[in-house]
Amino acid sequence: MTRSRIVLSVTGLLIAAACTSPPVTSTAPAPTSPRSQIPSVEPEPTPAPTDAPEPRNRWVTRTPEWLGQRVLPERPDGFGFAQPTPPIFRNRRLATVDLFPPPSEDRFVARMGPVPPDVVERSTWRPRCPVSLDELVYIKMTFWGFDHESHTGEMITNAAVGPDIVRIFKAMYKARFPIEEMRVVRRDEVNAPPTGDTNDTSSFECRQVTLGSTWSEHSYGLAIDINPFHNPYWRGDIVAPELATAYTDRSWQRPGMVLDGDVVTEAFAAIGWGWGGHWSSLKDWMHFSESGH
Secondary structure, X not given: OOOOOOOOOOOOOOOOOOOOOOOOOOOOXXXXXXXXXXXXXXXXXXXXXXXXXXXXXXXXXXXXXOOOOOOXXXXXXXXXXXXXXXXXXXXXXXXXXXXXXXXXXXXXXXXXXXXXXXHHHHOOOOOOOOOOHHHEEEEEEEEEOOOOOEEXXXXXXXXXXXXXXXXXXXXXXXXXXXOOEEOOOOHHHOOOOOOOOOXXXXXXXXXXXXXXXXXXXXXXXXXXXXXXXXXXXXXOOEEEOOOOHHXXXXXXXXXXXXXXXXXXXXXHHHOOOEEHHHOOOOEEOOEEEOOOO
């Protein structure tokens, strides 16, 4: 999450923005009371109009018309100002917008291969990136949505860890861990202004670390963000996505949250990846990486 943050919205073998710098031990105090550190910036986004159509699936809430459309005031560091979470998102359960045909049956399916040219073109990969296309793979795989239905998603990741990533998402699918969307991060999203409401589960994103100048682990396809809105980045008065402040309260456990000892953390721990939820000077609950940074 640099200025790119997690500005992911709905788009589209299965993979794909944004995460963070290595934890620091001296320059940033450990997060304490998020509510007291979050400035109120008006106007606060309001829920969808009451005459908006109700979802057909009883497991989800209606998607507000303003999703991904309201640009937030920006801080000098490029983040948006953290905002109170709109009531409709305090227990976020949106239906997945399908980019690909859903699976024909209720079972996990994954296909992995070279990144197709059309996917390369809409991705963040360019020749200046620290990995070649030969070092990346494109995965299409099944995931379980908040609508209690199976969906097909996409992800670009490092070829060396591709099989491990497939096993992790297979375990998540079998456990019915819900994911809102899974798609490749687009180039136009990297420096887009913050809307604070994105929620894309993704891996490869060619960019620098948050608040730093070195390549992010995402630039190598060696990091994955899970449900960023449900599992935000939090450092002092920075929360990203900026509307996800209600999810800095990890004692209120809601579907889609990554929690210590759950199927997600256990699956990543089994392949030796570190979790940003274990960091002390900041929290990045969405973030898993091979290096632990």
